[in-house]
Structure formats: C-alpha cells, structure tokens
Amino acid sequence: MSSVAASSLSDSSAAPKTPRPVLQLVDVRKVFDGFAAVDGISLDIEEGEFVTIVGPSGSGKTTLLRMLAGLESPSGGYITLRGELINDVPSNRRPTCLVFQSLALFPHMTVGDNIEFPLRVRKMAPEERRRRALELMAKVRLPEDYYAKNVMLCSGGEKQRVALARAFAYDPDVLFFDEPLSALDYKLKKLLEKELKDLHRESGKTFVYITHSLEEAMVMSDRIGVMRAGKVVQIGTPEQIYSTPADRFVAEFFGEVNVVPIRRTEGGWLRRDGKPVAVAPGLSIDGDEASVVIRPEYMRFVTEEAGADNTLSGTIFNEYSLGSRLQYQIRSRTGRTFLVEVPRAAAWKGDGEVTIGWDAANAIVVGG
Amino acid sequence: MADGSLSAPAPKLTPGFRASLPVLFLLVAGFLAPLVTVAAYAFATPKSFDVFRSFTLQNFAAIFDPQNTVWTSFAWALALAFCCVAILLIVCYPIAFGLNKVFGKWSGLVSVLFVFPLFVSENVRLYGWVLFFIKNGVLDGALKWFGFSGGPELLYTPGITLFGMVYVYLPFMLFPMTLGIAMIPRDLVDAARDLGAGRMMIWREVELPLAMPGILIGALLTFVLAAGAVAEAKILGGQSVITITQDIEVAFTYAQNWPLGSALALILVLIVSGLALAAMARLDLDKILGKR
Numbered sequence: 001m002s003s004v005a006a007s008s009l010s011d012s013s014a015a016p017k018t019p020r021p022v023l024q025l026v027d028v029r030k031v032f033d034g035f036a037a038v039d040g041i042s043l044d045i046e047e048g049e050f051v052t053i054v055g056p057s058g059s060g061k062t063t064l065l066r067m068l069a070g071l072e073s074p075s076g077g078y079i080t081l082r083g084e085l086i087n088d089v090p091s092n093r094r095p096t097c098l099v100f101q102s103l104a105l106f107p108h109m110t111v112g113d114n115i116e117f118p119l120r121v122r123k124m125a126p127e128e129r130r131r132r133a134l135e136l137m138a139k140v141r142l143p144e145d146y147y148a149k150n151v152m153l154c155s156g157g158e159k160q161r162v163a164l165a166r167a168f169a170y171d172p173d174v175l176f177f178d179e180p181l182s183a184l185d186y187k188l189k190k191l192l193e194k195e196l197k198d199l200h201r202e203s204g205k206t207f208v209y210i211t212h213s214l215e216e217a218m219v220m221s222d223r224i225g226v227m228r229a230g231k232v233v234q235i236g237t238p239e240q241i242y243s244t245p246a247d248r249f250v251a252e253f254f255g256e257v258n259v260v261p262i263r264r265t266e267g268g269w270l271r272r273d274g275k276p277v278a279v280a281p282g283l284s285i286d287g288d289e290a291s292v293v294i295r296p297e298y299m300r301f302v303t304e305e306a307g308a309d310n311t312l313s314g315t316i317f318n319e320y321s322l323g324s325r326l327q328y329q330i331r332s333r334t335g336r337t338f339l340v341e342v343p344r345a346a347a348w349k350g351d352g353e354v355t356i357g358w359d360a361a362n363a364i365v366v367g368g
Numbered sequence: 369m370a371d372g373s374l375s376a377p378a379p380k381l382t383p384g385f386r387a388s389l390p391v392l393f394l395l396v397a398g399f400l401a402p403l404v405t406v407a408a409y410a411f412a413t414p415k416s417f418d419v420f421r422s423f424t425l426q427n428f429a430a431i432f433d434p435q436n437t438v439w440t441s442f443a444w445a446l447a448l449a450f451c452c453v454a455i456l457l458i459v460c461y462p463i464a465f466g467l468n469k470v471f472g473k474w475s476g477l478v479s480v481l482f483v484f485p486l487f488v489s490e491n492v493r494l495y496g497w498v499l500f501f502i503k504n505g506v507l508d509g510a511l512k513w514f515g516f517s518g519g520p521e522l523l524y525t526p527g528i529t530l531f532g533m534v535y536v537y538l539p540f541m542l543f544p545m546t547l548g549i550a551m552i553p554r555d556l557v558d559a560a561r562d563l564g565a566g567r568m569m570i571w572r573e574v575e576l577p578l579a580m581p582g583i584l585i586g587a588l589l590t591f592v593l594a595a596g597a598v599a600e601a602k603i604l605g606g607q608s609v610i611t612i613t614q615d616i617e618v619a620f621t622y623a624q625n626w627p628l629g630s631a632l633a634l635i636l637v638l639i640v641s642g643l644a645l646a647a648m649a650r651l652d653l654d655k656i657l658g659k660r
Contacts, residue, residue: 069562070562071558071561071562090561091558091561091562092561092562092563092564092565092566093564094562096562097562097563098558098559098562100555100558100559102553102555104553104555104556104558104559106556106559106560106573106574107556107578108577108578117560117563117565117573118563118564120569120573121563121564121565121566121569122564166563170563170564
C-alpha cells in the first residue's frame with residue numbers, strides 16, 4: 001500500500017501536465033456491517049471531465065461519492081488524486097468539494113457569509129472575501145443584493161446557486177455533486193442542468209455528479225457510469241450507454257424498453273413461443289440465455305405492405321399521447337407487455353388485434 | 369346575506385376561542401390571580417393584610433433603606449444562580465455532545481433518564497448529600513476507616529450550596545441542551561469540514577450557533593430555578609448564606625409581614641424576568657431556523 005503511494009507521489013511532482021487521470025479509483029470498496037455498499041470499483045476520471053454516476057437508490061453511489069469527498073474512509077482499495085494516495089486524507093485537507101443533496105447551506109448565515117465560509121477558513125481579508133463572493137455570485141447568476149440576504153429566505157433555485165458559489169469559493173480541483181437538483185421542479189431543473197454544464201465548461205474543473213435520473217446524466221455528462229449493487233456495470237459516453245448497453249439492467253435503466261427473452265438451441269436462437277428470432281450478424285453471447293432489447297421507437301406495427309424481421313401478435317390495451325408521439329401498450333399472446341411508439345401521423349387506425357415487429361438491426365441483444 | 373354584510377358583524381366567539389376557554393380560565397385563576405395578589409400586597413400597609421384597600425410605598429422604602437442588608441440576599445441568590453448556570457454549561461455540554469454522538473436521534477430520550485432522580489423529593493436527596501459529607505458520614509467515615517485523617521469540612525459553606533444547586537438543576541440544563549445539539553444537521557458539519565474548516569472553526573461557526581436555542585433555553589430555565597432556590601442553602605449550606613427566597617419565606621411565615629415579603633418577591637420577579645427577557649431578545653428563533 002505504502003509503496004504504491006510513494007512511487008506515485010515521487011513522479012507526480014515531475015510532470016505538471018500529464019495525461020494521467022486526476023482521480024483514480026482502484027478496487028475501492030466500502031463494507032457496512034458485512035454489507036458491501038461499494039463492492040470493488042475501479043475508475044479513472046480525466047482532468048476536466050464531467051462524469052456522472054447513475055444507479056437506482058441503494059446502488060452505493062452516494063457512499064462512493066462520500067468516500068471520494070473524504071466523508072467516509074474506504075474499507076479497501078486505493079483512491080488517488082493526481083497520483084497521491086488520499087484514502088486517509090480528511091475531507092478538510094482534500095482539494096475537492098461536495099455539493100450535498102440537502103445543499104447543507106448554513107441556515108444562520110447570509111448568502112454572502114455562506115459563500116465566504118471557505119475563504120474565512122483561509123483567513124482571507126474581509127474586503128478581498130467580499131469581492132470574491134460577489135464575483136462568484138455573478139458567475140452563478142445571483143443578484144448582487146442577495147449578498148446580505150438570509151439564505152433560508154432564498155428559493156430552491158437560488159439556494160442551488162448559493163451552494164454552487166460556495167463550492168467554487170473553495171476553489172477545488174474536483175467538484176462532487178450528490179443529486180443536488182432532485183428536489184426542484186422540472187423547468188428549473190432543465191435550466192440549472194444547462195447552467196451547470198456551462199459552468200463546467202467555463203471553469204475547466206473536473207465534475208463528478210451522481211443522480212438516479214437518466215435524463216440528467218444524458219444532458220450533462222461526458223461519460224456515464226452505471227452502478228448496480230455496489231459495482232460499476234458499464235461506463236461510457238451517453239451515446240455508448242444508450243445504444244449499446246452492457247446488459248439488460250443497463251438497458252432497462254435507460255428508459256422504457258421491450259425485452260424478449262431468447263434461448264440458444266442447435267437451430268439458432270429461439271423465442272419463448274418457439275419462433276426463431278432474427279438477430280444482427282456477429283452476435284457473441286456467453287451462455288444460452290439472452291434478451292433482445294428493443295426501444296419503443298424501434299418497435300412498429302406490421303402490415304402487409306411493411307413487414308419486419310421479427311413479428312409477434314397481440315392486443316392493444318392502452319394508448320397514450322406523448323405530445324408529438326403516441327405510445328401503445330400491447331399485450332402479447334404470452335402475456336408480456338410491449339411498448340410501441342410512433343409519430344402522431346402514423347397513429348394506428350385498425351382494430352385492437354395487431355401484429356408488431358422489429359428489425360434485427362434495431363435490436364440489442366444482451367446476456368442474461 | 370345582503371343585510372348581514374351591511375350591518376356590523378355581530379361579535380361572535382370563534383370555535384378556537386371557545387376551545388381555549390378552559391385553559392384561559394386555568395391561567396387566569398392559577399397564575400395571573402396569585403401574581404396580581406402578590407403585586408397588590410407589595411403596596412399594602414406593612415405588617416397588615418389590607419390588600420387592595422391600602423396603597424403605600426413603605427415596603428419598598430424599607431427594602432431600599434441603606435441600613436437594610438437584604439441586598440446581600442439578592443446578591444447571593446443571583447451570584448449563586450449565575451455560577452450555577454456557568455458550571456452547568458461547562459458540565460452539560462460535553463455530556464449532551466456525547467449523548468448525541470452515541471445515541472443519535474434517541475439522545476433526547478436518553479437525556480430524559482437524567483430526570484429520574486426528580487422522582488425522589490429534593491429535600492430527601494439533599495439530606496442524602498448531608499449524610500455523605502457530614503462529620504463521620506460516608507466520605508469522612510470512609511476516609512478515617514482507611515486510615516486517613518478524615519474528610520474536609522465541606523458542609524455548611526457557600527461552595528456546598530452551589531454544589532447542591534448544580535446537582536439539583538442538572539437535568540434542566542441537560543435536556544434542552546441535548547435537544548439543541550440534536551438539531552444540528554449532520555450534513556452541515558460534514559459540509560463545513562469539506563470546505564476546509566478545522567474542528568474549532570466547525571464548533572464556533574456551525575455547531576454552537578445552531579445549538580444556541582437549546583443552550584439558551586437551558587440556561588434560562590436553570591437560572592430562573594436557581595435564583596428561586598432555597599432548600600440547598602438551608603440544608604446543605606446550613607444558612608451560611610441567606611438567599612432572597614429564604615428572606616421572602618421568613619417574611620411570609622415567622623415575621624407575618626406579607627406586604628414586605630410581597631415587595632421582595634416583586635423585586636425578584638422584576639430582576640429575573642428582566643434578565644430573562646434580555647436573554648430572550650438575543651434568541652431570534654426565526655433567524656436561526658429560517659422563516660419557513
């Protein structure tokens with residue numbers, strides 16, 4: 001353990017700008033009472049990257065973030081920051097800053113005092129502090145007269161901005177975000193997502209963001225890591241995660257999908273109803289069980305004019321309007337529910353008995 | 369409807385007001401009436417029972433007479449109360465802090481356990497301490513038995529009076545203080561540390577201000593109780609110091625001078641409530657908790 005730290009330490013001083021990751025996790029784990037909340041995560045985060053970790057609640061993403069911020073110490077593995085082992089460095093000695101889900105603003109202080117807190121820690125002169133705080137307030141688009149305002153009288157969005165300005169006042173190398181936007185209404189959330197992305201670009205700092213919202217992750221991130229039961233299941237660009245999910249869990253986590261379980265036989269892949277399934281060529285799956293994942297927009301109604309590689313028949317039992325698009329819920333003969341999403345112009349005109357299908361090129365086959 | 373809106377609305381008892389009547393009655397009869405009576409007695413002819421029929425300032429004149437040494441009783445009572453609160457602040461903070469660390473959200477409940485001694489009469493407990501400290505008592509006797517020269521002469525001093533007060537009023541400081549400290553969100557302490565603050569700065573800038581409501585309430589409660597304490601000075605202190613409550617008691621009982629006792633009581637009420645209000649003015653709950 002010490003040899004790893006020592007060797008990385010010595011060469012970190014040599015090169016000022018290396019392509020080495022700013023934050024490196026090697027087999028990091030955290031065990032609470034025999035339960036592994038974080039179960040061996042290895043991850044490299046590059047300088048200036050916006051990495052989002054998504055996962056359902058209980059997947060260990062908050063624990064992971066708290067370890068990175070120094071609020072929990074790992075039970076195993078290494079966390080290095082610019083090559084320096086920081087496993088046991090307390091949070092107040094780390095050049096990182098966490099924006100809490102609760103925002104953790106100091107309720108007994110004004111907006112200005114909140115933002116200046118990390119500057120007071122550094123014993124910066126009062127005028128200098130004030131100047132810096134006002135600068136940061138402008139950066140996060142808070143009006144100047146909020147400086148003396150009681151922070152608890154601010155609205156939800158304004159509190160976000162105060163928390164952000166306070167984190168920037170600390171001037172950290174890496175900023176961590178623990179679902180700070182989860183409590184806001186949709187419109188404000190969208191606005192702040194964009195602003196956060198802008199701030200990321202302007203500041204050039206490394207952002208590590210966690211959320212359970214796919215949409216948030218897609219909009220802001222350079223890379224997305226998907227966590228499940230303490231492990232990172234897949235990491236990649238939003239595009240990679242969306243179009244080539246590593247497994248059924250990732251596929252299902254990233255929006256509504258249709259899943260068709262398939263089984264390998266001597267004659268090729270078969271569906272549960274015994275029909276053969278057409279899959280894209282070059283498929284390599286370990287094991288004999290797999291799932292075909294089709295997004296609702298790639299599922300369509302099959303007519304005599306327009307066929308499909310794979311078809312199945314069922315009954316429409318629900319129809320939703322998604323604005324410019326329509327979504328149909330169809331129950332198949334085997335009792336499974338399928339989603340078909342079509343443009344409004346292509347609304348289904350026939351009766352409830354339908355045949356739906358998909359093309360092999362638009363489906364993803366995942367193991368399990 | 370139209371008629372009703374034109375004429376002045378008839379005075380009507382709202383359900384809320386009617387529901388509050390029993391409590392209002394209790395407060396007026398049980399708290400306000402005795403206070404008014406005491407205040408009235410303070411202006412009655414000395415050594416008489418001419419309440420509400422006479423008005424004189426003679427009682428106050430007697431108290432403020434430079435010859436009168438009753439001010440020492442006031443001084444002792446207030447000084448002991450101040451010292452008691454100061455000691456309790458120092459003693460209780462670490463206990464309350466520890467309770468919160470160990471028991472988390474249950475700490476408030478655990479601190480209630482400290483109230484159990486109150487089930488035994490205060491006088492009985494104080495006599496217990498007398499037996500502990502008295503010559504050939506628990507402490508002195510045990511020390512002699514082990515071959516030492518015996519315990520120190522602690523009983524019947526102002527110091528032991530203060531000790532008794534600290535002992536009796538500890539739960540009244542501990543409980544609100546524990547609740548106060550429990551009100552500090554974990555996240556805020558974590559956030560302060562994450563922003564670089566050290567232990568002392570977190571305590572000074574985050575923990576202390578946020579626990580202040582509980583601490584001030586505890587201080588207020590114990591101060592008011594301690595300023596009116598009488599048993600400790602009598603039983604443990606052996607009347608080595610006379611507190612003002614004892615003077616008031618004597619005026620009402622042996623001296624049969626209710627007007628003088630009432631005047632003394634009124635002055636004590638004014639002093640204590642003045643100090644309490646001054647402390648309350650500093651306690652802006654809205655500002656601390658945010659107006660929500």
